[in-house]
Amino acid sequence: MIQLIYASQHQLHDPPTEYAQGDMMPYPEMPARADQIYHHLAGQAGVEVIEPHTPLSLESLMAVHDEGFVEFLREISTNLEQYWHSPLPDHGYLYPEVFPARRHMNRLRDSMVGQLGYYTFDVFAPIGKGTWQAALYSATVAATGAAQVLEGQASAVYALCRPPGHHAGYDFVGGYCYLNNAALAVNRLRELGRVAIIDIDYHHGNGTQHIFWDDPDVFTGSLHADPTFEYPYYSGFADEIGGSEAIHATHNIPLPLGTDGSTYRQAVHEMIEKAAAFEPSALVIPVGLDTFEDDPNCHFGLQLDDYVYIGKAIAEMGLPTLFVQEGGYNVEANGLLAEKLLEGFLS
Ligand SMILES: [Zn+2]
Structure with a gap:
């Protein structure tokens, strides 16, 4: 049985546009991403949907994130109008636009708009009224998934998180990410012992690396x-x-643009070998489906059978495993790609 963890609160977060080199384009990290995967998987035989209704406590979030950062995120999102000196734009989102350069401009100020830049590293994580609830429930989906892995009843547990989390660090948002869902899941799974993360998103999981940089018990x-x-x-x-x-x-394996399935499979094996040498007791897989050849954000050439192969290779580690949704911007293909990954994992 596959347990699919999902919370509809992600739909509360739906920024309109993304700044792309001087142009504005539709925001690619859209609610349809998660809903397409949900509708694709939820109807299948052997899939049990679990919807958490109680959000994680602030204390749980602060176990992996800076306290001031968590409070800032909650405060600015839930009281947005109070912190903006003029009427909010019609779309209802605040976009960070001033970032403190290092050294002489890096003090935390009282201004919430100033803090927006302080706690942000790029322009891709705007904050609206629903952002906090969506991010909080996305984190809750990951933690619920970890709890289900600890229960051990399912053959596979897939935390369908949105917004994603692997670019969110100890005290910063960015790259469509607000709270680090995978890190919160790791924190839950630590009761089993050492935990290994193998991030298969197209982009580096810089936030996750930031959180566990000095942690000898997390690979x-x-x-x-x-x-x-x-x-x-x-x-x-x-x-x-x-x-x-x-x-x-x-351990980072940067791969050249144009990487195809066979090169990627070798890299997966190298990573699995490194992770296994760490002797972990549990595994968290941040799943980016943006490695697919037809993903609009991608310059890799992975095909459907590569996802089956990756899932199978991960299963061969023989560890309690949690999949955590990260990127993937081909909305029509996402569900099938997740299905293929799970098919390999369960084969
Ligand atoms: Zn990505």
Whole structure:
């Protein structure tokens, strides 16, 4: 049986546009992404849907995020109008536009709009009235998934998180991400022992790496497009191996643009070998479906059978495993890609 964890509150977060090199385009991280996967999987035989109705406590969030950061996110989203000096734009979202440069501009100020820049690293995570509820329930979906893995009743547990989380760090939002769902799941699974993360999104999981950089009990692995050419540009390089307390607990495999299925499969094996050597007791897989050849954000060439293969390789680790939804912007294909991954995992 597959347990699919889903919360409809994600629909409360629906920013209108994204700033793309001087142009405005429709925001790709849209509610239809998660709903398409939900409708694709939920009707299938052997899939049980679990909907959490009690959100995670602030204390749980603060176990992986900075306290001031969590309070800021809740406060600005739930009282948006109070912090904007003129009427809110019709679309109802605040976009960060001033970022403190390092050294002389890096103090946290009283201004909420100033804090928006302070706690943000790019222009891709605007905040609206529903953003907090959506992010909170997305985090709750991940934690509920981890709890289901601990229960051990299902053959596979898939946390259908939206908004995604792997670009959100200890104290910053960015890249469509607000709270780090995978990190919250890891925190729950730690009661089993060491936990390994294998992030298979097209982009480096910079936020997850930031959170566990100095943690010797969490292996943070990510395979992704070479950040020399792809977002997030400043992290995800092979020489990032963890902080002084956790050397070699971080492992990045940057892959060239144009990577095809066979090169990707080899990288998956290399990553699995590294993760297995860490002797983890549980596994968290941040799932980006944006490695698909027909994804609009992608320059890899993965095809359907590659997802089956990846799922099977992960299953061979023989560990309690949680899948956590991250990217994937081909709305029509997402559900089928998730199905293929699970098909391989259960084969
Ligand atoms: Zn991505």
